[in-house]
Amino acid sequence: MTWIPYKRSWDGIDSTGHNVNAGLLEKDRNLYTIRAVPLTDVHSIHRHAPPLGWQYVIVVLSSGLAHPPLYFYNGGVREFLATIKQHVSLLRSRDDANVFLVNDLQDPLQKSLSSLELPRAVPGSNGTALHSSISSSFSNETPGRLNDATVDGKSTTTEYNGKQKQKFNDPARDISIQVLEKFSLVTKFARETTSQLFRESHHDSSNSYERMQWMNSGSINMASIEPTIKQKVPDENPATLDSLQVDKLSLVWGKARQSPLNYVEWATFLDSEGRVKDSEALRKRIFYGGVENNLRKEVWRILLGYHAYDSTYAEREYLASVKKSEYDVIKSQWQSISPSQAKRFTKFRERRGLIEKDVVRTDRSFTYYDGDDNQNVTLLHDILLTYSFYNFDLGYCQGMSDLLSPILFVMENESEAFWSFVALMERLGPNFNRDQNGMHSQLFALSKLVELLDSPLHNYLKQADCLNYFFCFRWILIQFKREFEYEQVMYLWEVFWTHYLSEHFHLYVCVAILKRYSRKIIGEQMDFDTLLKFINELSGHIDLDGIIRDAEALCVCAGENGEACIPPGTPPSLPIEAESMYLPQDDDL
Amino acid sequence: MSYAYLFKYIIIGDTGVGKSCLLLQFTDKRFQPVHDLTIGVEFGARMITIDNKPIKLQIWDTAGQESFRSITRSYYRGAAGALLVYDITRRETFNHLASWLEDARQHANANMTIMLIGNKCDLAHRRAVSTEEGEQFAKEHGLIFMEASAKTAQNVEEAFISTAATIYKKIQDGVFDVSNESYGIKVGYGGIPGPSGGRDGTVSQGGGCCS
Ligand SMILES: Nc1nc2c(ncn2[C@@H]2O[C@H](COP(=O)(O)OP(=O)(O)OP(=O)(O)O)[C@@H](O)[C@H]2O)c(=O)[nH]1
Numbered sequence: 012m013t014w015i016p017y018k019r020s021w022d023g024i025d026s027t028g029h030n031v032n033a034g035l036l037e038k039d040r041n042l043y044t045i046r047a048v049p050l051t052d053v054h055s056i057h058r059h060a061p062p063l064g065w066q067y068v069i070v071v072l073s074s075g076l077a078h079p080p081l082y083f084y085n086g087g088v089r090e091f092l093a094t095i096k097q098h099v100s101l102l103r104s105r106d107d108a109n110v111f112l113v114n115d116l117q118d119p120l121q122k123s124l125s126s127l128e129l130p131r132a133v134p135g136s137n138g139t140a141l142h143s144s145i146s147s148s149f150s151n152e153t154p155g156r157l158n159d160a161t162v163d164g165k166s167t168t169t170e171y172n173g174k175q176k177q178k179f180n181d182p183a184r185d186i187s188i189q190v191l192e193k194f195s196l197v198t199k200f201a202r203e204t205t206s207q208l209f210r211e212s213h214h215d216s217s218n219s220y221e222r223m224q225w226m227n228s229g230s231i232n233m234a235s236i237e238p239t240i241k242q243k244v245p246d247e248n249p250a251t252l253d254s255l256q257v258d259k260l261s262l263v264w265g266k267a268r269q270s271p272l273n274y275v276e277w278a279t280f281l282d283s284e285g286r287v288k289d290s291e292a293l294r295k296r297i298f299y300g301g302v303e304n305n306l307r308k309e310v311w312r313i314l315l316g317y318h319a320y321d322s323t324y325a326e327r328e329y330l331a332s333v334k335k336s337e338y339d340v341i342k343s344q345w346q347s348i349s350p351s352q353a354k355r356f357t358k359f360r361e362r363r364g365l366i367e368k369d370v371v372r373t374d375r376s377f378t379y380y381d382g383d384d385n386q387n388v389t390l391l392h393d394i395l396l397t398y399s400f401y402n403f404d405l406g407y408c409q410g411m412s413d414l415l416s417p418i419l420f421v422m423e424n425e426s427e428a429f430w431s432f433v434a435l436m437e438r439l440g441p442n443f444n445r446d447q448n449g450m451h452s453q454l455f456a457l458s459k460l461v462e463l464l465d466s467p468l469h470n471y472l473k474q475a476d477c478l479n480y481f482f483c484f485r486w487i488l489i490q491f492k493r494e495f496e497y498e499q500v501m502y503l504w505e506v507f508w509t510h511y512l513s514e515h516f517h518l519y520v521c522v523a524i525l526k527r528y529s530r531k532i533i534g535e536q537m538d539f540d541t542l543l544k545f546i547n548e549l550s551g552h553i554d555l556d557g558i559i560r561d562a563e564a565l566c567v568c569a570g571e572n573g574e575a576c577i578p579p580g581t582p583p584s585l586p587i588e589a590e591s592m593y594l595p596q597d598d599d600l
Numbered sequence: 601m602s603y604a605y606l607f608k609y610i611i612i613g614d615t616g617v618g619k620s621c622l623l624l625q626f627t628d629k630r631f632q633p634v635h636d637l638t639i640g641v642e643f644g645a646r647m648i649t650i651d652n653k654p655i656k657l658q659i660w661d662t663a664g665q666e667s668f669r670s671i672t673r674s675y676y677r678g679a680a681g682a683l684l685v686y687d688i689t690r691r692e693t694f695n696h697l698a699s700w701l702e703d704a705r706q707h708a709n710a711n712m713t714i715m716l717i718g719n720k721c722d723l724a725h726r727r728a729v730s731t732e733e734g735e736q737f738a739k740e741h742g743l744i745f746m747e748a749s750a751k752t753a754q755n756v757e758e759a760f761i762s763t764a765a766t767i768y769k770k771i772q773d774g775v776f777d778v779s780n781e782s783y784g785i786k787v788g789y790g791g792i793p794g795p796s797g798g799r800d801g802t803v804s805q806g807g808g809c810c811s
């Protein structure tokens with residue numbers, strides 16, 4: 012099955028992947044296309060015919076993943092289903108007349124449950140892999156708006172003026188998010204509730220009208236159409252699930268995590284000269300499982316962009332030797348500063364003093380850096396001080412040593428660690444800008460994502476005057492370095508560095524964690540102080556794989572709308588104009 | 601554990617002056633030279649007794665890094681007490697006090713009790729700020745003052761407790777409307793939500809050490 016959106020009218024879909032199409036730019040088409048999915052991978056099709064607004068269907072795959080809604084602006088759902096029926100058996104669910112089970116002849120409910128829970132029940136299973144990548148965008152556009160919206164959404168080079176991109180003027184987008192949310196709420200509690208889970212949420216006309224109004228004012232609100240689902244929890248009375256309780260159910264449909272990439276598999280990604288054959292496939296593989304520790308040295312340099320994906324073994328080796336001498340030159344710049352020169356060089360002394368004080372307070376309980384006179388601590392110092400000369404405008408700021416520590420541990424080589432760190436700082440450098448604009452833009456994007464993906468929490472935080480999201484400061488500044496074990500941090504970072512679903516996957520991880528505790532935060536009416544303390548104390552208690560899966564689900568679910576929450580140039584995106592990357596630090600450090 | 605009052609404290613001052621060490625010494629009674637630098641904020645808590653009343657101190661240890669200030673300032677909100685720390689062996693940490701103080705006054709409540717601490721007084725041989733200068737600064741700005749050492753634990757208890765005693769006295773004197781939580785005070789079991797004839801705690805104030 013293929014879905015290729017067509018401007019102005021529903022155009023067609025067939026089982027062979029061929030499609031008629033007209034009036035679309037190539038680029039736009041790619042954006043909204045669902046590439047061929049074998050019908051054998053489709054679990055069910057859910058039809059939605061809201062009293063107001065467009066009809067749409069949602070295609071749920073056997074893996075439990077759901078595609079974004081496919082909108083039918085001029086009718087055609089019936090024809091669509093009829094077409095599908097020519098190719099596979101289509102069975103109307105006993106429990107919901109709008110659910111059509113594909114290829115599912117025996118005990119549909121049972122099977123649907125097991126397939127929906129598969130990712131959790133069979134960890135590490137590859138059997139559920141999709142044949143197509145999920146398009147993270149939503150389907151058709153409102154007639155006449157297509158070009159606008161797509162150019163708007165994808166171009167990161169366009170000028171960025173406002174604080175936020177006003178992209179939420181399409182009601183379809185809003186609803187789609189909401190519906191996808193519903194799909195995501197299948198959990199172990201779901202056994203008793205499945206029959207009601209996919210039911211249309213009842214929104215009346217006034218509701219839709221209001222939503223239009225919100226859309227027009229540039230904000231979106233999903234709280235008003237939270238689904239009503241019954242939940243049965245053993246130790247609680249069955250109760251109607253209100254918008255707060257929804258969050259108790261965790262998302263389950265991020266894909267099962269895989270084992271880390273190992274040496275044998277890594278070799279299959281390379282051609283005979285060492286080039287990565289398919290960088291997309293590699294990034295995807297690493298996104299779903301990380302990398303074995305002994306491979307990190309090689310893989311990280313590529314993920315970080317220090318080595319190009321299409322570089323050969325020989326080119327990498329050559330670059331390393333060139334870069335080694337380059338490093339030595341920069342390092343000699345500060346090494347050659349004599350004590351009497353240093354005496355007249357306050358900025359240098361201050362930076363050096365700060366670095367000296369910080370490297371002895373970085374991961375000292377980790378074996379690689381423990382003990383007195385540890386040579387690796389000296390290396391941390393030398394690399395950071397060299398970096399502050401390499402990038403004198405940015406200099407040194409606390410948090411950098413946290414970022415460097417795992418890199419040096421992995422590289423075990425001063426120059427290679429330095430250049431890998433440089434590559435990382437190309438993207439994360441703005442986190443340390445003196446004016447904190449890099450941090451503020453990420454916190455702002457986070458608030459927009461929460462507004463989109465967890466509007467009850469957003470509304471609560473707004474009312475509690477917590478929308479600055481300062482309680483997530485540490486998470487973002489040092490990429491969760493303090494929230495997980497050392498090994499887990501390295502794994503999470505390589506997932507981030509793939510930029511597989513989004514450059515800003517770390518923000519979705521923030522949302523995923525907040526969403527897990529959303530009910531608690533709202534239920535206990537946490538104020539800023541309590542929330543900050545609560546978030547701080549989550550350190551070491553976060554289920555990493557579960558959170559990555561939730562974040563994946565949220566990221567797919569938010570799709571285009573999610574990316575629209577994130578202003579262009581928000582770190583770790585490369586800045587829009589290279590020159591504006593670092594504002595010279597105007598005072599002492 | 602139940603308390604009569606809960607006081608929110610913040611610890612502020614330049615990076616590396618020993619804020620985290622002071623906190624750890626106070627809450628765990630140990631000096632831990634190898635611990636991580638602070639990013640954002642960290643928390644500690646301890647029960648103390650003043651005037652026979654159990655008082656819980658909830659302490660926010662903030663990051664000293666200059667460029668985080670725009671964010672760490674937001675943590676000052678609603679603190680009843682502040683420990684403003686400098687390092688007696690590093691002159692610049694003393695020179696920056698005025699700007700810390702201004703920040704605190706601007707972003708915390710006006711009645712916040714501030715204790716100035718000259719830390720690392722075990723390193724008297726490397727002293728760069730005299731006790732008198734510390735005293736003078738405190739006097740000019742209406743702060744309580746002590747020199748202390750997170751390493752030897754000298755004056756650490758005293759600093760935290762006498763700050764609490766001062767706050768407690770202010771409560772007794774009716775300076776605060778304790779029902780208003782923006783003062784950083786929560787009333788628990790046995791706390792008197794208003795002025796009464798109670799008297800000051802057991803701890804004396806002020807004075808340098810090891811000068
Ligand atoms: N000799 C001595 N050293 C101390 C004392 N207090 C702290 N130190 C040392 O000073 C260094 C910095 O102490 P921290 O407590 O980490 O400093 P901080 O003020 O929390 O710094 P930031 O978290 O960066 O704001 C540590 O390496 C301690 O070993 C003290 O009383 N005496």
Ligand SMILES: [Mg+2]
Nearest residue numbers: 619620637638
């Ligand atoms: Mg600290």
